[in-house]
Amino acid sequence: MRVYQFRHFGKDPEGSLQCFPHSFHLQSFYILHFTFYILPMYDILIIGLGCAGYTSAIYSARYKLKTFIVGQEEGGMGNGAAEVGNWPGEIEIKGPELMEKMKKHAQSFQDLVTMKVGLVKEIEKVKGGFHLHLDGGETVEGRAVILATGSVKRHLGVKGEKEFAGKGVSYCATCDAFFFRNKTVAVIGGGDSAVEGAAILGQVAKKVYLIHRRKEFRAEPFWVDKVKSRENIELVTENGLQEIRGDKKVTSIQLNAPHGGSDTLAVDGVFVEVGSDPAVELPVRLGCTLDERGFLKVGEDQQTNIPGVFGAGDLTSNSNHFAQFTTAAGEATVAANGAFNYLQGSGK
Numbered sequence: 001m002r003v004y005q006f007r008h009f010g011k012d013p014e015g016s017l018q019c020f021p022h023s024f025h026l027q028s029f030y031i032l033h034f035t036f037y038i039l040p041m042y043d044i045l046i047i048g049l050g051c052a053g054y055t056s057a058i059y060s061a062r063y064k065l066k067t068f069i070v071g072q073e074e075g076g077m078g079n080g081a082a083e084v085g086n087w088p089g090e091i092e093i094k095g096p097e098l099m100e101k102m103k104k105h106a107q108s109f110q111d112l113v114t115m116k117v118g119l120v121k122e123i124e125k126v127k128g129g130f131h132l133h134l135d136g137g138e139t140v141e142g143r144a145v146i147l148a149t150g151s152v153k154r155h156l157g158v159k160g161e162k163e164f165a166g167k168g169v170s171y172c173a174t175c176d177a178f179f180f181r182n183k184t185v186a187v188i189g190g191g192d193s194a195v196e197g198a199a200i201l202g203q204v205a206k207k208v209y210l211i212h213r214r215k216e217f218r219a220e221p222f223w224v225d226k227v228k229s230r231e232n233i234e235l236v237t238e239n240g241l242q243e244i245r246g247d248k249k250v251t252s253i254q255l256n257a258p259h260g261g262s263d264t265l266a267v268d269g270v271f272v273e274v275g276s277d278p279a280v281e282l283p284v285r286l287g288c289t290l291d292e293r294g295f296l297k298v299g300e301d302q303q304t305n306i307p308g309v310f311g312a313g314d315l316t317s318n319s320n321h322f323a324q325f326t327t328a329a330g331e332a333t334v335a336a337n338g339a340f341n342y343l344q345g346s347g348k
């Protein structure tokens with residue numbers, strides 16, 4: 001059944017004249033006195049094209065909610081996972097392949113899900129819902145928001161890092177390993193990403209230094225065993241990076257303390273894998289509160305302090321801060337359910 005919503009925005013300051021015929025659907029147009037004011041009205045606006053975003057879209061669509069999902073990078077952080085061995089139902093699958101499957105699943109709800117690649121510059125609270133302001137000037141309107149913006153890779157802040165970014169300095173071992181075939185590289189960090197990255201690089205590079213400031217690694221034992229079993233991976237523990245040097249490209253690094261008699265190592269590439277921070281800029285500007293560690297604070301139903309705004313995945317305070325595909329998907333499931341209940345309660 002076609003449902004038409006008519007609203008008078010007459011003197012409402014939010015009602016500047018806009019027209020988006022490409023994403024127009026009949027559930028959602030407004031008439032502004034003498035002129036058509038056409039703005040797509042979705043039930044749910046999802047920000048993020050990663051595991052949490054795709055899962056939210058799948059659940060929203062199954063609730064028959066008109067869903068708009070937008071993200072800057074298709075697949076998100078999942079693209080960096082070389083081998084995923086803990087996604088139920090897949091004994092082993094590559095991260096990009098898993099993300100592609102999730103995307104296709106979300107896209108299969110053609111009538112309900114509109115997907116777009118783009119940057120959300122701002123979320124604005126308006127009467128009856130929210131506006132997403134996208135780069136390029138487009139505005140999309142919806143009644144509830146699910147934030148699934150994940151996290152942002154941390155930088156080291158050492159001398160030479162910025163200068164040689166893209167010239168030997170990388171933040172994704174899985175994505176860039178291929179460019180370092182038979183070369184010597186350093187991986188900085190001691191968590192899952194660093195140890196997994198070193199293991200992947202060990203398969204293509206001639207030599208890998210895995211540099212970690214502590215004695216023990218925090219990564220999954222599966223990956224720690226892998227790096228320890230490879231002869232071309234050398235562990236440089238209780239040490240750190242002081243400077244990245246080069247000419248047009250990276251040629252060497254300087255360590256905090258000598259290793260094997262010298263504090264300089266000749267390398268062709270440096271992989272910075274020192275963790276990530278939750279991508280909370282948008283929710284903070286909207287007025288959402290964070291937990292003491294800087295993650296988006298959400299309740300049991302994944303709702304933030306702002307009614308109608310939910311969060312799921314790596315950016316939130318839930319799941320004991322354990323950032324995984326399964327936890328992102330679980331939170332997204334709850335967020336979509338929470339948003340559905342919210343919309344029902346608000347007269348949907």
Ligand SMILES: Cc1cc2nc3c(=O)[nH]c(=O)nc-3n(C[C@H](O)[C@H](O)[C@H](O)COP(=O)(O)OP(=O)(O)OC[C@H]3O[C@@H](n4cnc5c(N)ncnc54)[C@H](O)[C@@H]3O)c2cc1C
Pocket residue numbers: 047048049050051052053070071072073074075076077078079080081082083084085086118119120121148149150151174192193196197279282312313314315323324325326328
């Ligand atoms: C190297 C590596 C290996 C991993 N291996 C595993 C593993 O084996 N098993 C496992 O369970 N987990 C693994 N993980 C963790 C897993 O990848 C993440 O927990 C999961 O992908 C998080 O999903 P997410 O949807 O919360 O965030 P993300 O995947 O980071 O998605 C965030 C999305 O939001 C978008 N976005 C952010 N800001 C904006 C904005 N302003 N406008 C528009 N879009 C925006 C991004 O472009 C992206 O599309 C690994 C992670 C890494 C880095």
